[in-house]
Amino acid sequence: MKNSDDQISAWIDNSLDEYAQANVEARFSKEMLEQEKAAALRIGELLRTHSKVPALESPDFFNSQIIEQISRETPTLVEQRASSSEWSWWNPRIAWATAACVVVVGAILFVAFPVADSAETMVVDVEDFTSGYHVSSYTSEANRYALVWVDGWDYIPGDTHIQ
Amino acid sequence: MNEGSTSSVDLMPDDRELVTLSQAGDMQAFSELVTRHRQRAYAMVYQIVRNEQDAWDVAQEGFVKAWKALPRFKNDAGFYTWLYRIMTNTAIDWVRKKANRPSMAYEDAIAQDDSAQLPTARIEGPEGAMRNLEIKERIDAALDELSPEHRAVITLKEVEGLSYNEIAEAVGCSIGTVMSRIHYARKHLQSLLSDIYHEKL
Numbered sequence: 001m002k003n004s005d006d007q008i009s010a011w012i013d014n015s016l017d018e019y020a021q022a023n024v025e026a027r028f029s030k031e032m033l034e035q036e037k038a039a040a041l042r043i044g045e046l047l048r049t050h051s052k053v054p055a056l057e058s059p060d061f062f063n064s065q066i067i068e069q070i071s072r073e074t075p076t077l078v079e080q081r082a083s084s085s086e087w088s089w090w091n092p093r094i095a096w097a098t099a100a101c102v103v104v105v106g107a108i109l110f111v112a113f114p115v116a117d118s119a120e121t122m123v124v125d126v127e128d129f130t131s132g133y134h135v136s137s138y139t140s141e142a143n144r145y146a147l148v149w150v151d152g153w154d155y156i157p158g159d160t161h162i163q
Numbered sequence: 164m165n166e167g168s169t170s171s172v173d174l175m176p177d178d179r180e181l182v183t184l185s186q187a188g189d190m191q192a193f194s195e196l197v198t199r200h201r202q203r204a205y206a207m208v209y210q211i212v213r214n215e216q217d218a219w220d221v222a223q224e225g226f227v228k229a230w231k232a233l234p235r236f237k238n239d240a241g242f243y244t245w246l247y248r249i250m251t252n253t254a255i256d257w258v259r260k261k262a263n264r265p266s267m268a269y270e271d272a273i274a275q276d277d278s279a280q281l282p283t284a285r286i287e288g289p290e291g292a293m294r295n296l297e298i299k300e301r302i303d304a305a306l307d308e309l310s311p312e313h314r315a316v317i318t319l320k321e322v323e324g325l326s327y328n329e330i331a332e333a334v335g336c337s338i339g340t341v342m343s344r345i346h347y348a349r350k351h352l353q354s355l356l357s358d359i360y361h362e363k364l
Contacts, residue, residue, distance in 0.1 A: 006339070009346035013320070015327040015338075044321040046359065050299040051322060053206040053304070054215055062205075063197050063221065063239050066226045067190055074231060 012037045178242040186233050197226050200243060204250050210318035211254035211311055213303060221257045225250040248334040248363050258311035298359055305355040309348055316341055317348035335357075 010016045011033065025033070044161045056062060139146040176184075176192075177201070184192035193224035204225060227248050236245055306314055313333055319325045325333065330341045 006342040006346045009349060010327065010342045013327065013345075039353055040349050043349055043356070044300070046356065047317070047321045047352075050295065050302045051210065051301075051318075053209045056202050056205045056219070056222075056300070057215075059198070059201060062201060062223065063194050066197055066230075067194055067224065069227050070190070070193075070230050073227065112215050132261060 008036050012040045179238055182242055193230055200246055202219050208250050208254045211315050212258060212320055213307060225253040244332055246301050248335060251333050255311040305352050313348040315346050316344040320345055
């Protein structure tokens with residue numbers, strides 16, 4: 001809000017909040033505000049009544065000139081937008097095709113190179129003790145054995161409990 | 164404003180759909196947007212440039228600018244408000260450039276002198292029609308005396324019926340500036356048209 005005069009115009013157009021509106025009404029006489037409002041409304045009426053805009057002539061030609069100008073000035077832009085539109089249309093298809101290829105190749109590899117001993121399960125537990133020892137374990141359910149490999153120990157102390 | 168459909172889409176799409184298609188490069192969709200908004204855009208531009216041929220050229224320039232700026236337009240906003248802003252700025256720029264051209268300024272000066280003499284020089288024929296013509300020319304001359312910025316806000320308010328918020332958005336200024344410009348424009352027009360104004364009251 002720049003000054004009180006500007007507020008009068010906003011008051012005339014009912015564009016003030018309640019506080020500002022009350023402020024204007026307190027600062028200026030009702031008679032003066034009504035005169036300002038009548039004058040503003042009159043000017044508005046004059047503009048609307050006597051400022052008739054002629055209809056746009058040859059509207060189709062108007063359009064065709066715009067399209068021609070756009071094509072002339074921005075041919076690459078039109079092509080780019082069209083091609084980017086095609087690319088965005090193809091994107092999901094490319095993603096799905098890639099995913100399908102991965103699944104097919106994975107299936108072929110699985111069939112061609114089966115796991116040598118599917119019954120054997122390998123469990124590797126690596127534990128970094130404060131002393132720096134590493135323990136690994138291998139188990140085979142098919143052959144019913146378990147191998148424990150301890151790095152950093154020459155032997156397993158008798159008081160060490162291994163689960 | 165739908166003047167007719169040139170779109171290939173059977174069901175009439177709304178502006179948002181047409182904007183999306185246009186952003187993807189669909190010229191036919193953009194042509195449909197032009198068809199929908201050309202008369203209002205032309206009218207608004209005309210109120211600022213005050214000349215039919217100029218309004219035609221400026222409105223076309225505005226639509227071309229809109230096409231170029233479409234990729235940056237966020238489609239959740241109102242297309243016409245956005246277009247209004249482009250048209251208003253294009254028209255204001257055009258008037259400024261025209262004012263800077265000496266030859267054009269000279270032509271304007273002649274035109275203004277002519278219109279100022281019209282009310283007294285052309286009193287003939289049916290009195291009412293002549294009086295209306297006189298008033299129109301006086302109003303045109305008064306509007307010509309306003310800066311393009313003031314002309315834009317008073318036209319958007321009084322002729323287009325936009326709110327202060329919409330005008331601020333269309334012109335790209337604060338509401339305080341809109342209030343100030345509307346107040347100044349009204350006062351200026353009142354002083355220039357005081358005889359007509361008092362006669363009609």
